[in-house]
Amino acid sequence: MSLRLPGASGAPLSFSWNGRRLQALAGDSVAQALLANGIRGLAWTRKAHRPMGLSGLYTTGVLARVDGVPNVRLDQCLVREGMQVSRQNSWPNPRFDLLRLARLVPSGWIKGGFEQSNLVPSGGRLFQHWEALLAFLAGVAEPADQGFAGPPPVGQRLRAEVLVIGAGPAGCAAANRAAQEGREVLLVSRGESAARYARQAGAALAPLDPRVRCLFGVEVFGAYREGRLLLGAPIDPARGAVALEADEVILATGRRVVPTLVPGAWLPGVMDARTALALAADRRIAPGKSVVVLGDGQQQALANRLRQLGVQVVAVAEVAELQRVIGHNRVRAVQLERLQPCDALVLAGPGLFDDSLSFQASASGRLQLVGARSSLRRAGSTAEPDPALAPAQDAAVLLCPCFDVSGREVDELLEQGIDELEVIKRLTSCGMGPCQGQPCWDSLRAYVAGRLGVPVLQLARPTLRPPRRALTVAQAAGLCDVVEPLQ
Amino acid sequence: MNLNAPLPKRCSILIVGAGIQGLSLAFNLAERGVRDILVLDAGYWQGGASGRNGTLIRGAFSSVEWTCFFAYSNQLWHGLSRRLGENVMYSMRGYSMIGERTATAELLHRTREVHRECGIDSQLLDPAQLRNVLPALAHERVSAALHLPGSGVAPHHAAMHAYHKACERLGVTLRYRTPVAAIDRSAGRVSGVRVGEQRIDADVVVLAGGANSNALAQMAGVPLEGYPMRLEAMALEPTRPLIGPAVALLDRLCYMHQTARGEVVGGAEVAERPQDTLNADVPVMAATAKAYMEMFPQLGQARILRQWAGLVHISPDFGPLLGAHPALPGLFVSAGWCYGHAGAPAAGELLARAIVEGTVDERMKPFAVERFVQGRPVVEPGIVLSHFE
Numbered sequence: 001m002s003l004r005l006p007g008a009s010g011a012p013l014s015f016s017w018n019g020r021r022l023q024a025l026a027g028d029s030v031a032q033a034l035l036a037n038g039i040r041g042l043a044w045t046r047k048a049h050r051p052m053g054l055s056g057l058y059t060t061g062v063l064a065r066v067d068g069v070p071n072v073r074l075d076q077c078l079v080r081e082g083m084q085v086s087r088q089n090s091w092p093n094p095r096f097d098l099l100r101l102a103r104l105v106p107s108g109w110i111k112g113g114f115e116q117s118n119l120v121p122s123g124g125r126l127f128q129h130w131e132a133l134l135a136f137l138a139g140v141a142e143p144a145d146q147g148f149a150g151p152p153p154v155g156q157r158l159r160a161e162v163l164v165i166g167a168g169p170a171g172c173a174a175a176n177r178a179a180q181e182g183r184e185v186l187l188v189s190r191g192e193s194a195a196r197y198a199r200q201a202g203a204a205l206a207p208l209d210p211r212v213r214c215l216f217g218v219e220v221f222g223a224y225r226e227g228r229l230l231l232g233a234p235i236d237p238a239r240g241a242v243a244l245e246a247d248e249v250i251l252a253t254g255r256r257v258v259p260t261l262v263p264g265a266w267l268p269g270v271m272d273a274r275t276a277l278a279l280a281a282d283r284r285i286a287p288g289k290s291v292v293v294l295g296d297g298q299q300q301a302l303a304n305r306l307r308q309l310g311v312q313v314v315a316v317a318e319v320a321e322l323q324r325v326i327g328h329n330r331v332r333a334v335q336l337e338r339l340q341p342c343d344a345l346v347l348a349g350p351g352l353f354d355d356s357l358s359f360q361a362s363a364s365g366r367l368q369l370v371g372a373r374s375s376l377r378r379a380g381s382t383a384e385p386d387p388a389l390a391p392a393q394d395a396a397v398l399l400c401p402c403f404d405v406s407g408r409e410v411d412e413l414l415e416q417g418i419d420e421l422e423v424i425k426r427l428t429s430c431g432m433g434p435c436q437g438q439p440c441w442d443s444l445r446a447y448v449a450g451r452l453g454v455p456v457l458q459l460a461r462p463t464l465r466p467p468r469r470a471l472t473v474a475q476a477a478g479l480c481d482v483v484e485p486l487q
Numbered sequence: 488m489n490l491n492a493p494l495p496k497r498c499s500i501l502i503v504g505a506g507i508q509g510l511s512l513a514f515n516l517a518e519r520g521v522r523d524i525l526v527l528d529a530g531y532w533q534g535g536a537s538g539r540n541g542t543l544i545r546g547a548f549s550s551v552e553w554t555c556f557f558a559y560s561n562q563l564w565h566g567l568s569r570r571l572g573e574n575v576m577y578s579m580r581g582y583s584m585i586g587e588r589t590a591t592a593e594l595l596h597r598t599r600e601v602h603r604e605c606g607i608d609s610q611l612l613d614p615a616q617l618r619n620v621l622p623a624l625a626h627e628r629v630s631a632a633l634h635l636p637g638s639g640v641a642p643h644h645a646a647m648h649a650y651h652k653a654c655e656r657l658g659v660t661l662r663y664r665t666p667v668a669a670i671d672r673s674a675g676r677v678s679g680v681r682v683g684e685q686r687i688d689a690d691v692v693v694l695a696g697g698a699n700s701n702a703l704a705q706m707a708g709v710p711l712e713g714y715p716m717r718l719e720a721m722a723l724e725p726t727r728p729l730i731g732p733a734v735a736l737l738d739r740l741c742y743m744h745q746t747a748r749g750e751v752v753g754g755a756e757v758a759e760r761p762q763d764t765l766n767a768d769v770p771v772m773a774a775t776a777k778a779y780m781e782m783f784p785q786l787g788q789a790r791i792l793r794q795w796a797g798l799v800h801i802s803p804d805f806g807p808l809l810g811a812h813p814a815l816p817g818l819f820v821s822a823g824w825c826y827g828h829a830g831a832p833a834a835g836e837l838l839a840r841a842i843v844e845g846t847v848d849e850r851m852k853p854f855a856v857e858r859f860v861q862g863r864p865v866v867e868p869g870i871v872l873s874h875f876e
Contacts, residue, residue, distance in 0.1 A: 069788050071724050121568035122577040122641070131578050131747050132728070139727030139749030143623070148780055148787020224768055231769065237788065243769070360766070366698065366798060367530035369765050420531045426538060426644045429748070434724060436793055465767070465793035469724055474787045476776030483769040485759035 004036045005310045008284035015083040018094040024079040028283055031062050031074035034085075036285045040268035040330045042074060044089040046140060046433065047110045048404040049102040051329050053268030056275035057259045057347075059434040059469070060402035061268070064088055068145030071434070071469075075275075076235050088141040099137070111409045111428070152478040153240035160186035160213070163230070163246035165220045165357070167194040170380020171252030172208055178250075179209040186246070188215045188232055197274050200281035202305050218242060220357065222466030227361025227375050229483065233471040241475045243482050251358060252379040255351030258439045260294075261392035261446060263324045266401035269331030269344045273302050276346040280309040287311065288344025292334050294319040295348030296387065302348040315340045319349060320390060350387045352442055353378075356464045368422065369463045389442065391450020399447055400440035402433030407447055414451055421445060425462045436468040437461075495660065497688035498525035500842065501680055503667050503703055504695035506537035507643070507828055508821045510650035510661075511835025512693060514571070517657035519843050524659045525689070527682065529666035533647045535697050536827065539797030541720055541742055541753060543733045544829040545582050546638040547607045549598040549869030552853040553806065554605045557826065559850055560833030561638055567832060572656065573649035575641050578747065581732035582638035583612070583620060584869070585629055585782070591737050592631035598869055599633060610634045623729050623783050640733050640744050643828060670707040670818075677707065677817035691842055693819040698763075698798030700808075700822035709814040712859050713802040713823050716761040718754065719771040721794035725749025729785060735871050741778040742871045751779070751786060756872055767796045799825050804864035805872055809834055809854045810841055820856050825872055 010025030017034060024033035031054040034042060041051030043061050052061030054075055065086045066072040074085070090097035102110075120130040162178040164171050167189030175187040187194075187208070193216065195205050208214070217239075220232040230244040257272035259265045271287060273295075279285040292315045293303040303316040315336070323335040325345060333341045358374035395407040405428045413424055421444060424430060430444050431437030441461050449456040467476075500516055502509045505528035513526050528535075546561030547554045564577045586592045595611065602609040612620060612632040620634060654661060669681040670692060679688040694703045694711075704711035726749055733744040736755075743753025755774040762768070772794050779786040802808050802823030807830060812818040819842055821834055837851040847855075853865050 070726055071790065118574045121574045123566050123568045128579065131576070131580075135728050135745070135747045135749060138747065139725050141726050143726045143729040144785045144788050147625075147784025149784075152777070152780060152787075222769075224766070229769065363766060365765060366763070368534055418532075422534060423532050426533050427648070432792075434792065463795070465795050467772075467791050467794065469790035469792055471791050472787070473723065473776045473779050473789050473791065476772050476791060477780045477787075479769060479773040480777050483773065485757045485770040486762065486768065487760055 002036060003038060003286045003288065005280065005284040005286055013079050013081045015079050015081070015085060018086050025283070026079070028079050029075050030064070030066065030077050030079050030083070030085055032279060032283050032285055033079050034074070035279065036283070042268070043087065044099070045401055045404050046089070046138065047102065048105065048107060049089070049100050050266065050401065050404065051268055052266060052401060053330070054275060055270055056272035057257065057270070057439060058266065058401055063434060065141060070141035070144060107404070107406060108408070110404055148474050152474040153238055155241040155243060155475070155479040155482040157243045157245070157482055158186060158215070159245045160184050161246065162186070162248045162250065163188065163244055164250045164252055166252035166254060166382070167191060167214070167216070168252060168254050168380065169195055169198050169203065169205055170254070170382065171250070172205065174250045174252055174379045175212045176206070176209045179211040185212045186215060186244070187212050188218050188220055188244070190217070190219045190235065192216050197277060200277040202308070215242070219470045220244065221468055221470035223357045223361035223376070230357070231467070231471070233467065233475055237472045237475060240478045241471060243479065249376045250379050251376050251382050253354055253382055255381050256354050256439070257347050257349060257351050258389065258442055260319055260322055260347065261390065261397045261443055262322050263394055263396040264327060265325055266398050267325050267327045267331050268329070269327070270325060271344065271346055273298070273346060273348045276306065280306055280311050287346055288342065290314040290342045291344045291346055292317070292340055292342045293346045293348060294322055296350045298348040302346065306346070314342055319347065324394070350389065352386050352439070353382050354438060356438070356466065356468070359464050360466060363463070368460065370460065388456060389446035392447050397447070399443045400428075400430040400433065402435065403429045405430040410444065410447060411451065414448065419448060419452060421448060421459055422462050424448070431462060434469050436465060438464070438468070494662065494665070494682060494685060494687060495523070495525060497523070498660070499523040499689070500691045500693065501687060501689035502526040502693045502695055503680065504528055504697060505532070505661055505663060506535045506695065506697055507647060507650065507831040508824065508834060509693070509695040510647070510654055511831040512695060512821060512838055513654050513659045514650055514657065515835040515839035516843065517654065517659050519839055521843060522658065525687065526654070526659060526661045527665045527667055527680070528663045529699070530663065532651065532663050533644060536797040536799050537647055538643055539720070539795060540643055540828045541744070542640045542643050542746070542828060543582065543742055543744060544577070544639055544641055545635065545733070545826065547602050547605070547609055547635055548867055549594060549601060550865060550867045551601055551605060552865045553867045554601060554607060556833060556850045556854070557829055558605065558607055560830050563832035563836065564641060568649070571649040571653040573652045574645060575649045576645040576747065577639060577641040579637060579639040581620065582635040582735070583732045584633045584735045584737055585624070586631040587628050587738040589630055594737070594868060595631040595633040607635070608637055610636065620732060621730065621734070623785050625782050625784060628782065634732070638733065642746065646828070667703070667706070670703070672708070672815060675816065677815055691817050691819065693821065693838070693842070695821040697824070698800050700800040700820070707815060707818055709812050709818065711820065711822065711856070712808065713800050714761060715763045715798050716801045717764055717796045718799055718825070719767050719794060719796045720752060720754035721772055721775055722792045723751040723786065723789045724792050726789070730783065736778055736782055737869070737871065739774070739778040740871050741775060743779070750792065751789070761801070763798065765796050765798065767794045799827070801825060803859055804866065805870055806865045806867065807834065807854045808856045809838060809851055810847060810856055813857045826870070
């Protein structure tokens with residue numbers, strides 16, 4: 001079943017998925033090419049082996065082995081001719097996978113961090129074998145086939161008067177304004193071009209001032225030394241990391257859609273607006289054969305745009321109407337006021353500001369890091385207050401799908417009087433997977449606040465810790481002579 | 488865990504700090520029949536260095552003093568799950584000390600002699616044995632490797648959970664988010680503490696406040712050596728087992744291991760001015776990454792999940808400060824820990840004995856609080872910590 005829409009361009013390529021040959025078009029990311037081939041489940045959750053896929057919400061869904069390298073992000077990796085891609089967290093092999101039997105284990109049995117259980121106490125003869133089994137299961141992926149050859153990609157240091165992070169419309173406007181004031185501007189963006197989402201959404205934009213210096217394909221992931229030093233990592237692991245300094249830093253990173261706290265929201269086929277737009281507009285791939293669009297205000301505009309791009313949208317509604325997402329291995333329907341069959345659910349909201357950089361730039365405290373008013377200025381939607389997330393009603397929700405942490409597991413801790421999010425994190429591993437708590441700690445906070453009946457912001461979110469897998473070991477090693485220790 | 492219950496008006500022994508040191512001591516005291524123990528902590532459960540460390544448990548060092556103490560602690564770790572009635576997940580996967588420079592190889596050979604004296608089972612590995620223990624290591628860089636088969640790791644959250652449960656079972660009162668505002672004395676000895684406006688009488692007060700040790704000593708009006716310092720670590724994204732034992736790369740001041748969750752966790756020290764902050768910085772991440780990449784090339788393409796810092800209390804010789812404080816009767820100290828996770832079972836037991844029976848064990852004696860004024864620091868050349876000059 002192909003989801004490719006008419007009007008696609010790019011040279012045909014072939015690659016393999018779990019040993020099976022598939023076709024792609026040059027310019028597709030691996031995750032996009034797999035979806036175009038009708039393959040939605042790309043990864044398994046750590047413990048219960050639930051399938052996950054391309055969503056833009058959870059990183060775990062797009063991690064797979066590519067040409068002998070584990071944990072490659074398939075949404076950031078373009079298909080190359082002959083590329084070999086395979087699913088992780090399987091044994092003995094992805095096509096005949098006995099670990100899938102984990103899905104038969106009652107969900108109440110699989111909880112806590114992998115390590116915590118009184119089943120096999122240490123000190124006994126069995127323990128080392130038990131631990132080796134846990135380590136094998138938790139490890140998910142075989143280590144890299146080969147060692148890193150050659151010297152690390154050397155990092156570089158860049159300085160500007162104004163540093164703008166994020167090249168959406170607000171970032172471009174802020175950069176243009178600063179350039180017109182005669183200031184030296186550096187614009188850094190994760191994407192390969194400016195304002196790609198806005199363009200995909202059909203917006204017309206003013207061009208970038210030619211005096212703005214651009215650094216594309218680089219994710220700024222960390223703020224150090226009270227925000228005076230920022231680090232960015234190129235998406236391409238062969239390029240060196242960058243250390244950035246500026247007199248003024250403007251955050252224009254926009255908002256990230258957060259998953260709705262209903263059962264089944266982790267299923268392959270659920271995705272955010274950006275992922276859906278990139279598929280339909282850039283790659284001419286439909287998110288599904290019949291698509292439901294939900295949001296907290298932007299849903300109709302998004303649905304119109306997707307329809308214009310040839311996607312069949314079967315229902316548009318407020319996200320608050322969503323009660324559950326139905327399916328076993330992928331989305332089959334959504335329960336709104338009525339049951340709506342579909343094979344993809346696109347979320348246009350609500351969106352939260354990614355607080356990582358401003359938190360790190362301002363955090364202090366000797367017992368716990370607490371964020372304060374940050375010196376980093378915010379522009380565009382980043383500057384607006386976050387919407388309140390609706391508390392979850394159903395204990396069957398997965399707060400952290402990667403580690404299979406359910407609302408029920410958190411309820412058990414709350415009943416014991418454990419209500420500090422930092423402690424819940426340590427006891428459940430919630431948010432300790434590849435996303436590092438983004439979005440899971442927002443989900444956890446909304447869930448616990450709902451249960452305790454307190455305002456969401458009254459609860460301190462667990463500390464946001466970079467680099468959140470933005471940086472490889474080799475890229476970090478390349479920073480050795482770039483940033484001096486404090487003397 | 489009832490966090491909102493009122494604080495008692497008096498207790499027998501009051502421990503300031505509910506990290507692994509405070510909890511181990513409380514457990515050992517309760518096991519010896521002491522009642523009305525109160526443990527107060529300013530932060531949240533597992534929020535201090537006890538919830539941020541590298542979880543390594545090393546049962547031998549290069550000096551006799553450190554080796555005797557930590558060998559005993561390691562032995563206690565072996566049976567700790569049974570004693571606490573909760574799984575501490577102590578994994579006896581061995582601990583390999585790797586040298587690259589010639590001088591470090593010499594140190595490891597001398598260390599082996601110390602171990603022989605102390606009756607420690609350690610092994611200088613030949614290249615074939617080392618390949619067996621650590622197949623992923625860049626063997627061409629290694630000048631010597633000393634392996635401790637009886638050492639290992641225990642995840643800190645499992646250990647803290649187990650101690651916490653055991654303390655609760657034995658009737659110890661634990662309170663987090665309860666900072667001590669003052670430490671009182673009367674008639675020449677310690678008499679209690681104040682929390683906010685409330686006064687709590689105690690026969691004995693123990694300072695086990697980690698990085699806050701100096702501030703607590705000041706509250707008690709007694710001198711204490713040492714200073715708070717940040718240590719940093721980082722975790723790589725998980726893979727299936729690549730590195731079996733815990734590893735210390737001595738020439739890089741780097742320690743690491745692969746957790747039961749598949750993440751490689753560790754950190755390398757860099758020569759920086761001691762920082763009193765929980766914010767992490769770039770140089771440690773870069774130095775750790777360089778050590779990983781050069782010594783375990785298969786980690787080169789792995790991605791870094793997170794990096795964090797924890798605060799420890801560093802004494803002038805990096806060794807613990809353990810025992811009665813000479814300046815104030817009734818005041819005891821468990822501070823100066825940079826290997827506190829490994830040392831907690833022994834420290835808790837030996838300090839409990841000192842408090843209850845008044846006996847100072849031979850293994851604890853070298854780490855007396857007053858050793859610096861007496862000119863008897865303990866020299867330990869085999870630790871993985873940098874000394875800022």
